[in-house]
Amino acid sequence: ETGVTQTPRHLVMGMTNKKSLKCEQHLGHNAMYWYKQSAKKPLELMFVYSLEERVENNSVPSRFSPECPNSSHLFLHLHTLQPEDSALYLCASSQAASGDYEQYFGPGTRLTVT
């Protein structure tokens, strides 16, 4: 539907686990984003990558570690998470890292931290 895929779609992990979320875009875009969506809170921008370089880090805790090996792939590595990190994690891409361009979103990964 959107050209942006995310895996896994659902993830349950304990606080001591290490897991990774994967995002792939097939749109030839140069910018990719991670967002966190919690209940009753606005969508929170976590990381922005432009041409594989990180350009934005909105004071996200270090237990979240992004990786962008190339312009088509984006990972979010998770370790020692807290229950309040349970949320829908959305990946998006756009032609460039600018608000002038529409963003294409993946379906999200529903994360539950137990």
Added chain:
Amino acid sequence: SQQGEEDPQALSIQEGENATMNCSYKTSINNLQWYRQNSGRGLVHLILIRSNEREKHSGRLRVTLDTSKKSSSLLITASRAADTASYFCATDAWGGADGLTFGKGTHLIIQP
């Protein structure tokens, strides 16, 4: 920092009626975008309106922008059950290179 604020937070109307949602923002913008999200899914881009535009149409959607009032509205005409979703406005800060800032959204329910 949060930029867009949609109202109402929730709206329930009958199928066939028109739905209007509003968005207010605080700082100068280059453009404003509207997105739709079906329950627990990713967002889908609906329309982008630039700061020098006042109105834009796309199918049953009509978006207006009033930069003097720092507000925008999204009108969905002849609503359908499939329009049930959450709708978000998103803005970029003038000269900003960090993407978009989203509001909390309006949850729209279309009653059949």
